[in-house]
Amino acid sequence: MRRKAVRLSGRSRPDAALVPCLLGVICANAVTPGAQAQDMAGSDTAISVQKRARPELDPVPIRFGGFETLASIDSRLAYDDNIYATRGARVDDALASLSAAVSARSTWTRHAFSLDVDAALTRGLSQDDEDTETYGARLGGRLDLGAQSRVSARAGYARAYEPRGSIGDTTLRGPRIAYDTLDLGIEAQHTAGRLTVEAQAGLDSYRYAPYRVADTRIARSDRDYRSWNASLSAGYAFVPGVAAFAEGSYNAARYPGDTSGLDRSSQGWALQGGLAFGVTRLIRGRAAIGYQDQRYDDPAFPRIKGLDFNAGIEWSPTRLMTWTLEARRTIQRSPLAGVAGIRQSRFGARLDYEVRRNLIVWARADHTVGEYSGTERSQKDLAGGLGADWLLGRKLRISAQAGAQRTRSDDPGGRAFDRRRISVAVRYAL
Template sequence: MTADKNILVASAAIMVAVSVADQAAAQSARGALAGASRTASNFERDRNVSVRQRPREDYQAMGLRMGAFMAYPKLSLTAEHNDNIYGLATNEVEDMIWRVQPEVSLNSTWSRHALQAYGRATINRYQDFDSEDTEDYALGASGRIDVLATANITGGVDWAQLTEPRTSSSSPLASASPIQYDLTSANIGAAREFNRLRLSGRYDYRKYDYEDGRTAGGTPVEQDDRDREVNALTARAEYAVSPATALFAEVSKNWREYRLSPPAVTLSRDSEGVQALVGANFELGAVTRGEVGVGYISQEFDDSAFDEIEGLGARAQVEWFPTQLTTVTLTGTRTVEDSGIPGSSGYLSTNIGAQVDHELLRNVILTGQIASGKDEYEGVDREDDRLTAGVSATYLLNRRAGVTVGYSYFDQSSSGAAGGADFAVNKVGATLTLQF
């Protein structure tokens, strides 16, 4: 996408936000604070509180007051054993990983509007294989302007230095150390309710900048061909057929532009895509709530060597509350993703998962989860099937400390002429979390 097109897309999103603000100003004479006496929104889904969301007064962080903001510092210390740190089919290598995660979040306490900011780091140190040592960082802020009780503008910016997992299909085996990359993202959106109708729009921007790897002999493992920018515009309309159920239609358009194009690379992976979903969000009594949408997805590539990726699109998240102490969460997605495998433009990714959280005691939470995924690649003969599972237990000692122990399992099987390795990874770990 050209710089001019970027400017046009961003300007369109800003104009939507300004339009909402103008409508609100025009109605101020009738009382901008009328929402104080209005009935509950037809789109609220808050009759129940999940196990993870439930407030625990004796175990919540107190925080530090800083004027109109509250700061919440946190430090996590983890010891983890991994029996296959490189994700290999044979000759697996195990190691002990020591992880330190400092974090601080800053939240506004205003009665209207909201502003949040955060900073965090993840420092991994391998006991025997220090070539795998990594440092990740992330900074970000988000906010909401409540123009009216029924209209708001939201936005956010984030920057992160991240590490690609060795288990990723895009991770190059030739690199002696994990691949790191910078991810910059931003978004702006606006929403307005008109009794039973809610309209919203959003613009998202992401920029990926990969660092080259190095072989054991020092030869560069080029990753510049993966650098890209992604722009997306989303429009959504929802109609509440009852206070507990709303039907929606959502359309998204995206543009994906890679930094390198021919002749620097053999094939261009620039593309344009669309996703159209229809569905419902709901809250059935105090037992079930969620959103389910199905429709069509398509990603069309500029280079004629790549076929269009298209098919059924889907997104779902449903929470079931069999008791007040148990929450069951079901998720599912079907999307088109970018590929880091040479010769492949992208892949159709299908994922489903389930998680159960149970409050054994007020300060003891048990969790079990399982998920399955399939990636179907375009441009190369390859399909990957994944299975992940895990169990964990969290014990909250007091407001300042908590301990989590857990086990996770990851299995990948790959087929096709360009298939990758079949492997499994087992992890066992314990985390001490300190907060103020």
């Protein structure tokens, strides 16, 4: 699902108070006025290697009336040498996955409507705990109120699982933790000359499913939470290709099923300002810096406040190569009883290279530091990977990748492990 601005989930989803939701809109709509901005956004030379359209290789949608639909089936085979992400007594396993996705979009000249549905089945060769079934559906709509104003709404539901080795993976060698998410949101945007103003509001709900260990049923309703968020953003294109913006946001989270005796409910705000730019095909992106403040209802939990930043830059020295640099700070929800929040700083780099029109290779590296609020505990993650995507015509795509992760904590009770994973996937467009 597309995310807004606050990252409070154990699966590293964005948190509404901390990361701006409007930067991409500003870059696309306020970078240059009028038709010049649309020309820049639609220019093949201004799009990164991964995002660039390839008309001779892209799947052809099925058209009916004012809609077009794309459907695909994916199969994946993966091998993980440390399936439970533990330091000792490592267990390896092979995983087989089969998934399907359907995406429908309107082709109207005004207004828009979209529907996305997907489902996936994963089975472990030797470890039944890795068996999962995921699914989701998302609705989106846009109402154009004249040429310069529009209102958008979205609604989404999904069943997902905490990734092994993530902050929310607390069962270690036990079953995977499943949860259901509900995402509702509305946005309004207005452009007046070089000025773009946007307001948004949303609701996120997480419900954690119980799991069994031997014959014991373990409920996880104490992790259920609801989060409300709202933000107001304004951007001004002071020169063609460069826009300055500022955003203020607010969020509130509640834990209706928490029986731990400690109230992890909180509310917070953030202010950010920065630049969105897309002057030429060489460099595009946005960068923001600001201040964040998250307060918890229980005085046992300290405030999380201080510097906030979010940046993403794409540099394409040639049409065949794109470098992507990212840096962001967010707040994660903590699954630990004595810790309410985790401040996480992530830095990443990625290189995409088009060897041939139908063959793209890539490499990535990420470094993440998590600081557990109210404690001296911190965790460092270093991850990297290599991969390739081979487009065999409009219908068939083969992908292969290999990755490694190293996690260390300065707390004896924290996570510490190394793991390597390789996978091959085949996608067929119907």
